[in-house]
Amino acid sequence: MANHQYKFCFGPWNLSEGQDPYGPTTRPAQTFAWKLGRLKKLGFEAMMFHDDDAVTDIDGKSDAQVRKEAKGLKRCLDDAGVAAEMVAPRLWFSPMTIDGAYTSNDPKCRKYAIERSLRAIDIANYLGTDILVLWLAREGTYLRESKSGRRSVALLVEAFDKMLAHDKRIRLAIEPKPNEPMDVAYLPTIGHALAIAQLTHDPKRVGCLIESAHAMLAGLDPADEIDFAMAFGKLWSLHLNDQNGLKFDQDKPFGSANLRVAFNQVRALERNGYGKKGEYVCFDVHPFRTTKVEHWLAHLENSRRTFLLLVEKARSFEEKRAQQRIAERDYQALDQLVIEHLLGV
Ligand code: GLO
Numbered sequence: 277m278a279n280h281q282y283k284f285c286f287g288p289w290n291l292s293e294g295q296d297p298y299g300p301t302t303r304p305a306q307t308f309a310w311k312l313g314r315l316k317k318l319g320f321e322a323m324m325f326h327d328d329d330a331v332t333d334i335d336g337k338s339d340a341q342v343r344k345e346a347k348g349l350k351r352c353l354d355d356a357g358v359a360a361e362m363v364a365p366r367l368w369f370s371p372m373t374i375d376g377a378y379t380s381n382d383p384k385c386r387k388y389a390i391e392r393s394l395r396a397i398d399i400a401n402y403l404g405t406d407i408l409v410l411w412l413a414r415e416g417t418y419l420r421e422s423k424s425g426r427r428s429v430a431l432l433v434e435a436f437d438k439m440l441a442h443d444k445r446i447r448l449a450i451e452p453k454p455n456e457p458m459d460v461a462y463l464p465t466i467g468h469a470l471a472i473a474q475l476t477h478d479p480k481r482v483g484c485l486i487e488s489a490h491a492m493l494a495g496l497d498p499a500d501e502i503d504f505a506m507a508f509g510k511l512w513s514l515h516l517n518d519q520n521g522l523k524f525d526q527d528k529p530f531g532s533a534n535l536r537v538a539f540n541q542v543r544a545l546e547r548n549g550y551g552k553k554g555e556y557v558c559f560d561v562h563p564f565r566t567t568k569v570e571h572w573l574a575h576l577e578n579s580r581r582t583f584l585l586l587v588e589k590a591r592s593f594e595e596k597r598a599q600q601r602i603a604e605r606d607y608q609a610l611d612q613l614v615i616e617h618l619l620g621v
Pocket residue numbers: 364409410411451453487515525560
């Protein structure tokens with residue numbers, strides 16, 4: 277296993293205020309400058325951005341204003357020594373995306389979604405990143421009969437092609453999620469993301485982002501999703517977190533629900549050399565609603581710490597003994613080897 281240093285990242289939304297569908301915030305809002313300062317202090321190297329994290333009230337602004345504000349942000353990031361890892365168009369807030377964005381049944385809404393995505397690409401350029409993350413939040417249905425799945429595939433490809441044509445350098449990293457907010461999504465897994473890439477006019481520039489919790493919600497092992505994406509050279513970003521079973525998206529700290537599943541994700545990253553081409557390890561985690569203001573950063577600090585401890589565990593795993601057990605087909609002993617390694621005995 278090749279040893280290399282990982283670089284870490286999170287987004288401003290990961291310092292959330294505790295709101296859930298049943299109750300209001302439990303912590304006061306913080307400024308972007310505060311978040312940036314904390315990110316740096318915790319030893320993180322980059323920040324992820326929604327287009328409207330970078331330029332607030334983006335829909336009400338002219339191209340010139342967007343350029344000015346994004347460039348201002350870039351200067352502020354440069355001063356702090358922090359990179360922008362990616363930009364993602366937030367296509368799930370606006371009244372224009374109620375019935376989906378690229379797959380909306382209303383052509384005016386589809387046009388809005390594409391134009392907004394092209395703007396997000398411009399922002400990515402100003403911020404110095406070539407990754408546009410597409411979490412296709414509302415591309416699916418509450419009611420399957422309301423849309424044609426076949427037509428939706430064509431609409432997604434049309435939208436991706438417009439983005440690829442807008443900027444010859446941009447890479448699209450699709451972040452699949454099988455459900456929530458939709459009942460059922462159109463691109464639920466990494467297999468779907470990589471397959472639809474082949475229908476675009478430049479498949480090389482369409483890859484993916486794996487989020488641990490999203491893979492688990494699809495009933496998959498995130499480590500297998502990592503191996504699969506990396507076999508295609510297409511894992512361009514990563515949202516590590518954790519999830520306790522099939523329920524709403526929990527965004528728990530990495531390793532919090534299932535340490536062994538987390539260990540296997542780290543092993544998969546190690547064996548594939550994730551990070552060697554400059555890819556970041558991002559944590560898409562949220563503080564618990566109960567978290568007090570003074571502990572507001574703990575979920576990020578802990579996720580990074582757990583990740584690094586699991587890197588040590590992956591590197592010190594007794595590979596030779598494991599291989600012997602495998603050759604003997606003694607998977608019972610292999611199981612115990614893993615358990616005791618994780619327990620430190
Ligand atoms: C939600 C997603 C979300 C995206 C982010 C970037 O389930 O994980 O947090 O990662 O909006 O597009």
